[in-house]
Amino acid sequence: MFQYILKRVLIFLPTLLIISLLTFAISVFAPGDPIKEMLTSQTGDGQSANIMASEKAYQEKRQEFNLDLPIFYFSFSNQASSDTLHRIVKKPHKTNLERLIYQYGNWPEVENYYWSMRDYEQAVFNVEKDSTNAAQLIKLKDGVSELLTSYKEDKIDNKIEEIVELSTQSASLTALNSTTLKMKASYENMKAKESSWKNFIPAFHFYGTDNQYHKWFFGDKPLFGNGDGKWSSKGFVRGDFGRSYKTQRPVSSELTDAVKVTSIISLLSIFLTYLVAIPLGVFSAVKRNTVFDQISTTTLFILYSLPSFWLAIMAIVFLCGGDYLDIFPPAYKPDLSGGFFSDLKSQAYYLILPLAMWTYGSLAYLSRQMRGGVISVFSQDYIRTARSKGLSENSVIWKHTLRNSLLPIITLFASVFPAAISGSIILEMIFSIPGMGKLALEALVGRNYPIVYAVVMCSSILTLIGYLVADILYAIVDPRISYK
Amino acid sequence: MSNDKNREQINELDQSFWSNVKRQFKKNKRAVFALYCILFLIFIAVFADFIANEKPIVAKYKGKTYFPIVKQYAVDFGIGKWPKDLQNVKWSDLEYDFVLFPPVPYMSQNLDYKNSQYKSPFDDQILKSKRWRHWVGTDKLGRDVLAGMVHGTRIALSVGVISMSISAFLGILFGALAGYFGDNRLRMSRIRLWLNVLFFFIALFYAFGVRSYILSDALGVSIISLLGQLLLSFLIFFAVMTVANLLVIPLKKIPFLGKRVDVPVDLSISRLIEVIISIPRLFLIIAIVAVAKPSLVLVMVIIGFTSWTGIARLIRAELLKVRNLEYVEAAHALGFNDLRTLLKHAIPNALSPVFIAIAFGIASAILIEAGLSFLGIGVPADVVTWGSMLNLVQDYPNAWWLATFPGFAIFITVTMFNLIGEGLTDALDPRLRQ
Numbered sequence: 002m003f004q005y006i007l008k009r010v011l012i013f014l015p016t017l018l019i020i021s022l023l024t025f026a027i028s029v030f031a032p033g034d035p036i037k038e039m040l041t042s043q044t045g046d047g048q049s050a051n052i053m054a055s056e057k058a059y060q061e062k063r064q065e066f067n068l069d070l071p072i073f074y075f076s077f078s079n080q081a082s083s084d085t086l087h088r089i090v091k092k093p094h095k096t097n098l099e100r101l102i103y104q105y106g107n108w109p110e111v112e113n114y115y116w117s118m119r120d121y122e123q124a125v126f127n128v129e130k131d132s133t134n135a136a137q138l139i140k141l142k143d144g145v146s147e148l149l150t151s152y153k154e155d156k157i158d159n160k161i162e163e164i165v166e167l168s169t170q171s172a173s174l175t176a177l178n179s180t181t182l183k184m185k186a187s188y189e190n191m192k193a194k195e196s197s198w199k200n201f202i203p204a205f206h207f208y209g210t211d212n213q214y215h216k217w218f219f220g221d222k223p224l225f226g227n228g229d230g231k232w233s234s235k236g237f238v239r240g241d242f243g244r245s246y247k248t249q250r251p252v253s254s255e256l257t258d259a260v261k262v263t264s265i266i267s268l269l270s271i272f273l274t275y276l277v278a279i280p281l282g283v284f285s286a287v288k289r290n291t292v293f294d295q296i297s298t299t300t301l302f303i304l305y306s307l308p309s310f311w312l313a314i315m316a317i318v319f320l321c322g323g324d325y326l327d328i329f330p331p332a333y334k335p336d337l338s339g340g341f342f343s344d345l346k347s348q349a350y351y352l353i354l355p356l357a358m359w360t361y362g363s364l365a366y367l368s369r370q371m372r373g374g375v376i377s378v379f380s381q382d383y384i385r386t387a388r389s390k391g392l393s394e395n396s397v398i399w400k401h402t403l404r405n406s407l408l409p410i411i412t413l414f415a416s417v418f419p420a421a422i423s424g425s426i427i428l429e430m431i432f433s434i435p436g437m438g439k440l441a442l443e444a445l446v447g448r449n450y451p452i453v454y455a456v457v458m459c460s461s462i463l464t465l466i467g468y469l470v471a472d473i474l475y476a477i478v479d480p481r482i483s484y485k
Numbered sequence: 486m487s488n489d490k491n492r493e494q495i496n497e498l499d500q501s502f503w504s505n506v507k508r509q510f511k512k513n514k515r516a517v518f519a520l521y522c523i524l525f526l527i528f529i530a531v532f533a534d535f536i537a538n539e540k541p542i543v544a545k546y547k548g549k550t551y552f553p554i555v556k557q558y559a560v561d562f563g564i565g566k567w568p569k570d571l572q573n574v575k576w577s578d579l580e581y582d583f584v585l586f587p588p589v590p591y592m593s594q595n596l597d598y599k600n601s602q603y604k605s606p607f608d609d610q611i612l613k614s615k616r617w618r619h620w621v622g623t624d625k626l627g628r629d630v631l632a633g634m635v636h637g638t639r640i641a642l643s644v645g646v647i648s649m650s651i652s653a654f655l656g657i658l659f660g661a662l663a664g665y666f667g668d669n670r671l672r673m674s675r676i677r678l679w680l681n682v683l684f685f686f687i688a689l690f691y692a693f694g695v696r697s698y699i700l701s702d703a704l705g706v707s708i709i710s711l712l713g714q715l716l717l718s719f720l721i722f723f724a725v726m727t728v729a730n731l732l733v734i735p736l737k738k739i740p741f742l743g744k745r746v747d748v749p750v751d752l753s754i755s756r757l758i759e760v761i762i763s764i765p766r767l768f769l770i771i772a773i774v775a776v777a778k779p780s781l782v783l784v785m786v787i788i789g790f791t792s793w794t795g796i797a798r799l800i801r802a803e804l805l806k807v808r809n810l811e812y813v814e815a816a817h818a819l820g821f822n823d824l825r826t827l828l829k830h831a832i833p834n835a836l837s838p839v840f841i842a843i844a845f846g847i848a849s850a851i852l853i854e855a856g857l858s859f860l861g862i863g864v865p866a867d868v869v870t871w872g873s874m875l876n877l878v879q880d881y882p883n884a885w886w887l888a889t890f891p892g893f894a895i896f897i898t899v900t901m902f903n904l905i906g907e908g909l910t911d912a913l914d915p916r917l918r919q
């Protein structure tokens with residue numbers, strides 16, 4: 002048995018590794034730029050007084066979050082693409098460059114072109130604004146920004162023509178001429194040295210351990226001691242989940258705050274479910290085909306099919322103020338000033354409705370399973386033997402039947418573990434409960450990847466543990482199942 | 486007389502498996518009722534455009550007869566064009582010689598400015614005539630709720646059916662491979678195994694990696710061009726894999742490379758299933774859908790790609806039992822190759838629990854889609870579905886009609902599929918057969 006447990010735990014590791022790769026991959030392919038959202042939310046306004054200053058801040062933030070490193074240990078791409086592309090700071094620029102590389106196939110020339118455009122951008126910025134060139138300057142700035150994100154040949158041609166034209170319209174802009182010509186020349190160069198055949202030859206680049214995935218998962222702090230100051234994290238494996246992009250707080254503290262709320266509701270709900278469903282199921286099976294059984298079966302079936310978020314919305318409409326009854330509060334806003342458990346009575350008041358919504362679905366499912374299991378056991382021969390031996394009905398039910406119908410119960414228990422922590426996203430959003438579900442959803446939509454990784458990995462670990470616990474319980478409950 | 490009775494008895498006795506199942510199913514009144522309800526919903530979904538639409542079914546305008554709804558289909562497929570005087574026109578305001586509007590004369594996303602700000606079905610509504618009444622009320626923007634429910638039926642059912650079809654296909658494919666071949670039934674020469682694995686990645690590179698920009702541009706043009714490019718990609722993929730297998734033939738001669746080894750099919754597929762199961766399904770769906778561009782097709786595909794594991798496990802368990810039975814042995818003895826045995830003999834006998842899983846799976850897919858559109862994820866903002874209407878209630882909890890009716894539609898649909906699933910369970914259960 003112990004060997005079996007050990008073997009199962011060892012199989013966790015490759016599974017977890019693959020899950021970590023999957024979640025990491027999702028974040029990589031996602032559009033949207035978390036650093037940009039971080040910066041705008043921090044400064045409060047989107048304006049930046051100086052392109053270069055904000056770009057420096059952008060670059061620093063990226064380095065802080067390791068986003069200027071390659072993504073993985075190696076990359077498998079084609080000869081045309083570059084292995085240093087990850088150093089380009091702005092994401093829209095990067096995507097455009099990838100497109101240009103695909104079109105022309107020659108990274109050195111594309112890189113030249115890119116930096117010539119950036120030089121031009123800086124040069125435009127350095128020109129002193131006065132009445133003769135104000136309008137032109139604005140158009141030039143817009144023109145260059147557009148150039149940096151265009152890849153279609155005719156569009157670029159038009160834009161460059163436009164820029165050349167605009168530069169001649171004012172005397173103060175002639176200083177830009179050399180940079181303009183350089184830009185045009187590098188563009189022509191890129192087109193001339195086209196080698197898009199390189200797209201068709203695969204290439205392999207190796208980056209070693211200096212990549213984002215390694216830094217996230219394994220960390221770069223040495224195992225013992227503190228090393229020198231520039232190590233950033235201990236890595237996920239050692240418990241350091243990083244910091245949230247949005248609030249800059251450590252992810253583990255955000256997680257513990259959310260888990261506290263979710264686990265209270267989930268654990269209470271599980272307790273209630275098992276407390277009510279098991280006797281109810283057994284009772285229905287014993288009193289099979291009586292009025293009680295028929296009513297409870299139909300009711301439970303209806304409860305089981307009712308979508309929980311619909312019932313929650315109906316409850317809010319009809320029971321929580323507005324035009325109708327006002328029994329329950331619609332949103333979870335207790336006064337937590339004295340700590341989490343300070344005011345149990347008001348906590349309970351806020352939690353009744355969410356708890357009910359959480360519980361009724363699994364309660365209905367569990368009692369139906371229980372009923373089905375007990376019915377199938379009742380028709381077995383050994384129950385007939387027990388009855389003919391003269392055992393009381395109570396003893397037959399609780400000592401013999403129950404243990405044999407426990408298997409579906411245990412299966413349900415396995416899925417309860419991860420649900421206890423990951424919560425129900427929809428119900429938490431409806432009732433504004435600050436639990437794990439709400440945290441995960443807001444992190445997903447807001448591209449707050451450290452939290453997303455942590456939540457997904459924790460749920461996966463708990464799911465695997467839950468399955469292991471279920472298998473062990475199977476072996477305990479049913480002596481026929483053994484793992485020798 | 487007695488001859489007829491005997492014939493009837495004989496006919497009843499040697500019915501095949503599936504007609505027995507059908508008979509057992511028909512005895513379950515609730516399940517049959519559910520089946521009729523589902524057929525009714527399918528009818529609504531197919532003819533949604535004729536039941537609720539801003540355009541009339543048939544209209545005689547300025548002397549010419551038009552069938553606007555049918556013409557809209559033609560225009561959408563690119564084989565028709567609207568005449569100049571009917572483009573961008575408000576169909577309800579035109580002067581017709583004769584007109585027949587659909588029962589609900591609104592489209593789900595039409596804004597009725599005179600009746601916006603949550604008109605209840607019992608309020609006074611500002612209308613041209615009783616014909617135009619919003620029988621189930623409107624939402625904040627003036628969209629008719631009944632029209633939304635009709636078109637929502639189409640979305641819900643198509644999401645349910647298409648995503649479960651994808652799930653069933655993937656589940657049967659992987660489950661059958663895992664169960665039938667196990668870890669020691671598929672033998673091939675070492676070089677064939679290595680070359681196939683290696684060339685799989687190379688084929689991916691040439692079919693999809695290099696063509697990624699072509700494919701995404703085609704997606705922006707139209708579905709037809711995307712399908713064309715996808716077809717080309719798949720052809721390239723198969724061509725590369727064929728090259729790989731052709732290369733095997735000469736290389737097999739070398740003794741080390743030609744040695745036959747077991748392919749651990751079951752092990753790899755079971756690990757894959759474990760990985761997919763470990764991630765909470767709703768998380769995975771939301772994660773992928775939230776980061777991509779909102780599109781209904783993506784939602785269907787993602788739900789399909791994350792729900793196949795249950796069916797795969799069922800098929801795998803069945804085939805693990807079945808592959809040692811005599812009829813499979815007989816098929817091998819007769820010289821049928823693996824593909825034929827699988828497709829014509831093994832899988833059809835393992836399909837019973839799969840149908841049950843599909844019925845319950847459609848119900849859960851509809852729930853997931855409703856949940857996603859409730860959260861506002863994955864479905865484009867202008868598409869009205871049952872879930873999105875429920876979402877609107879949160880801003881204005883007094884609009885009970887927005888909560889009750891769409892939610893009731895979800896509830897009924899899910900219940901009906903659950904009933905069918907239960908009916909199938911009872912019909913297929915060998916212990917209950919009379």
